Amino acid sequence: QVQLVESGGGLVQAGGSRQLSCAASGRTFSNYNVGWFRQAPGKEREFVAGIGWVGNNRRYADSVKDRFTISRDNAKNTVYLQMNSLKPEDTAVYYCAADGPFKSLKSIRNEYDYWGQGTQVTVSS
Numbered sequence: 001q002v003q004l005v006e007s008g009g010g011l012v013q014a015g016g017s018r019q020l021s022c023a024a025s026g027r028t029f030s031n032y033n034v035g036w037f038r039q040a041p042g043k044e045r046e047f048v049a050g051i052g053w054v055g056n057n058r059r060y061a062d063s064v065k066d067r068f069t070i071s072r073d074n075a076k077n078t079v080y081l082q083m084n085s086l087k088p089e090d091t092a093v094y095y096c097a098a099d100g101p102f103k104s105l106k107s108i109r110n111e112y113d114y115w116g117q118g119t120q121v122t123v124s125s
Contacts (some may be wrong), residue, residue: 002026002114004096009119012086020081020119022096030074032100036081037109038092038121045095047107049081057105064090086123093118 008020022034035050049070050059058070069082079096097112099105106112 002029002032002098004098004114004116006094006096006116006119009094009121011122011124014086014088014123014125016086016123017082017084018086018121020083020094020096020121022079022081022116024077024079024098026077029077029098031102032098032114033103033105033112034070034072034079035097035099035107035112036070036079037095037097037112038090039095039118040092043092045109047109048094050105050107051079052105053100053102059105059107061107083121086121088123088125091121091123093120 003025005023012018031053036048037045039045051070067085072079095118096116098114099112
């Protein structure tokens, strides 16, 4: 019973930065893993980054490692994705997803139970 709403997408020039937010309803959010996925036209939805429900367990796709940072603020029921050094290849609809409760952190989209509507990120060259 988690509802997710993404925000923060938009148009950004290559090399720029953008921060996405994933706001969740309910207090069970704190016990859920939260992942960011993205889907570009003609491509499958792919894992970008994830953060565990406890501790500081984080996971990143190789394509975004060292450029993107995922964090969460359970008091605000929000997960963030800070995106730096953006490339045109990062252009996609970015989705927030939740997996849980009390699950191990996964990077497979089918393992996530709840999804937001997505927010478009377009990186121009």
